[in-house]
Amino acid sequence: MKLIFTILIAFSMGLNPAFAQKNVLKGKVLNEASQPIAGVTMILEGTVRGVQSDPSGHYVMRDIPEGKYVLKVNMLGYKEVNLPFSIGERENLALNINLQEALLSLDPFEFSVSRGIMGQERLPEVDKFRINAGKKNEVIRVGELNANLAMNNSRQIFSRTPGISIWENDGSGIQLGVATRGLNPNRSWEFNVRMNGYDITPDPMGYPEAYYTPPMEVVEQIEIVRGASSIQYGSQFGGLMNFVMRKPDKSTRFTFETLNTVGSNGLFSSFNYLGGTEGKWSYTAYYQKRVGNGWRENSYFNTDHAHVEVNYAANNRLMIGLEMTYMGTESQQPGGLTDEQFNKDSRSSTRERNWFSTPWFIPALTAEYILSDKTKLSWKTFGTFAERNSVGFMQPINQEDDLGNRQVDRDFYTTYGSELRMITEYSLFGKSNTLAAGIRYFNGFIDRKQVGGGDNGTQMNFDLADGGIYRRDFDFTNINQAAFAENVFRFSDKWLLTTGLRYERISSNMEGLFNTVNDQEQILLPQSRTRNFFLVGIGSEYKINPSMEFYSNFSQAYRPVLISDLTPPATTDSIDDNLQDSRGFNFDFGYRGAVQNWMKFDVGYFYLNYADRIGTIATMDNNGIINQFRTNLGNSVSQGFEGYVEFDPISALSKTSKFGYLHLFASLAFVDARYGDFATTSVREGVILEGNLKGNRVENAPRKINRYGATYRYDRFSVTWQLSDIGDAFSDASNTVLPNAAATVGLIPAYQVQDLSASTDIRRRYIFRAGINNLTNSVYFTRRAGGYPGPGIMPGDGRTFYFTFGLKL
Incomplete structure (x- = not known):
């Protein structure tokens, strides 16, 4: 696999000289007390490019074509920042960012504590390429749960999601059987089951359904939209279950x-x-x-x-x-x-x-x-x-x-x-x-x-x-x-x-x-x-x-x-x-x-x-x-x-x-x-x-x-x-x-x-x-x-x- 990656990168560099450009945008993200903030998302507005700050607050974005941009900076609990800037060819631009806490936010320690143990959220009204407004939905942030993730313990993982019935007959964690609202949990077949937004099942409408379940140690979140998802995803009575x-x-x-x-x-x-x-x-x-x-x-x-x-x-x-x-x-x-x-x-x-x-x-x-x-x-x-x-x-x-x-x-x-x-x-x-x-x-x-x-x-x-x-x-x-x-x-x-x-x-x-x-x-x-x-x-x-x-x-x-x-x-x-x-x-x-x-x-x-x-x-x-x-x-x-x-x-x-x-x-x-x-x-x-x-x-x-x-x-x-x-x-x-x-x-x-x-x-x-x-x-x-x-x-x-x-x- 390493050899494949090396060949792909070398091939792309040979075909695209722009890949070797040295344009670099870098800097540090700080709070009002000049302390570094980790995990801040920075996106070049109107583009697909984005990075996050590391534990020391630093960020680096490489190979940016020359031009004028707006850097959109987001972090939950802080006010959004939009910074316009220009970068020239082979320029090394330093842009430090200071964030201010939003109203009613918590101090950094308390906020991280609360977010760390609230493993249940909901989807925003509009998210990427879908509409979630008006729908009952849950987002299970798996990494924030205290649970036996090595065994995909569904009883713990879905604990905060009301109404989920579980067939607990597969202690190996290989196969997931869940349902909601009186539907059949057999292989989760009343759900439209997806991973990263695409189908992972061998039949589009039910049988057989979810024989495959990804390891929960690598699942960032599980998105559940109840039956109202039928317009955007499929006709299933149970709705959508998407492993991200x-x-x-x-x-x-x-x-x-x-x-x-x-x-x-x-x-x-x-x-x-x-x-x-x-x-x-x-x-x-x-x-x-x-x-x-x-x-x-x-x-x-x-x-x-x-x-x-x-x-x-x-x-x-x-x-x-x-x-x-x-x-x-x-x-x-x-x-x-x-x-x-x-x-x-x-x-x-x-x-x-x-x-x-x-x-x-x-x-x-x-x-x-x-x-x-x-x-x-x-x-x-x-x-x-x-x-x-x-x-x-x-x-x-x-x-x-x-x-x-x-x-x-x-x-x-x-x-x-x-x-x-x-x-x-x-x-x-x-x-x-x-x-x-x-x-x-x-x-x-x-x-x-x-x-x-x-x-x-x-x-x-x-x-x-x-x-x-x-x-x-x-x-x-x-x-x-x-x-x-x-x-x-x-x-x-x-x-x-x-x-x-x-x-x-x-x-x-x-x-x-x-x-x-x-x-x-x-x-x-x-x-x-x-x-x-x-x-x-x-x-x-x-x-x-x-x-x-x-x-x-x-x-x-x-x-x-x-x-x-x-x-x-x-x-x-x-x-x-x-x-x-x-x-x-x-x-x-x-x-x-x-x-x-x-x-x-x-x-x-x-x-x-x-x-x-x-x-x-x-x-x-x-x-x-x-x-x-x-x-x-x-x-x-x-x-x-x-x-x-x-x-x-x-x-x-x-x-x-x-x-x-x-x-x-x-x-x-x-x-x-x-x-x-x-x-x-x-x-x-x-x-x-x-x-x-x-x-x-x-x-x-x-x-x-x-x-x-x-x-x-x-x-x-x-x-x-x-x-x-x-x-x-x-x-x-x-x-x-x-x-x-x-x-x-x-x-x-x-x-x-x-x-x-x-x-x-x-x-x-x-x-x-x-x-x-x-x-x-x-x-x-x-x-x-x-x-x-x-x-x-x-x-x-x-x-x-x-x-x-x-x-x-």
């Missing part, structure tokens, strides 16, 4: 960081990062190795993550970049448990031959171009080349492994896509308004091979045994074209309105081998579907004062009939020829803001309508044969309240403290997710019994999702305690309470889990972190799996410990 990776360090030519973690059950994780900026070039790269035995028997994981990003300012208006991300995984799956096994020993396992692997490669090319002071363009093109592999004994968990040949299932994903966005500001009736628009193309191809005859061994092996075949072999293709436009109309300094429209075209095709019985192949007739539809959205904000506002948003959502919906699980099953896509909408109304420097809050009501849900009923044909018929059965509605508040009682009473600071937070959600008129049938002793799900709770939707926490910080030391208090849930739409023998249906009991984490750094160079997850060793589970990685109850991890040592250079 750490960007190249703009304050230095080279920085290096290593974080090494050891913990319970043989955990070892080594995360290594480097990055910097040199003239027009900036770069970043990381590598993480994580291995462990897992908390349960027959658990093991071995993962590798790597990422490289290189950006080049071709000129003052154009920035181009290349990103490449790789993940390799090897994971032993302990399988599920029956209720009896779980109550006896939740760490036990009856599956020792089940393995799972998801090698993932994501390349992306990006470009940003400034057309004018008011208009910018962004282009991203991306791809996914990945696999989903499993091998094991997959019969119900109450059946003993016969030690025979295992089942092999493999998916091969090949996708590519491109998205072009534009954002512009314009004046109307004396007010500044913003328009964002974009177009998108996505092509996803899935080669699915299932029910293969594997070996009878115990190790990870996805090869077919001699004479083994795949009884199913499908090809799926999903093509998605979309265009959107959304506008912010500002009627006054207090009130704004957003309106948006999105057009979607989705084309799906499926063909291949459905089953092989007695050497007879059953071929599915090719199935193709194309649909065109529009989504509309409208939102508003009204500011009570500069720090508090009301907001509301209505946005349509859409979930197309997926390829899996068109695939009958058995040859006797049938699919409704008129099977319709699911439609619905999200509605939000809330109040959010801050009280000076000691409290933040966001409280609101939501309503989610999910119409034309797809389900299966039993039918009888003219010959008296009972078949399963998949069709649209009815609607469901999720509604409730979400609230988040965090405050510092010490700062509320006194501006400064010699004894440290205390922050308390509560993240609360009440979710009432229920089915409407939803007809069902069942078969008992050859007789079809009709029923209705009306009034039943939606499966996997706890009514109560509450999390509380407290963080104490003194100087560079901080410690955080957290309590998760989650209500019970049902695992099926029939709301079955008593579990079946295979433990795939039944009540999921309420539970409480506590976590404790601490961190400190010495001279901003030596980093120490430690913690205990599941402090009281609670025995609980969040999921009953019908298939992989079960079947059966999937227990949450018990008490575990971790310790991290890090070094920054």
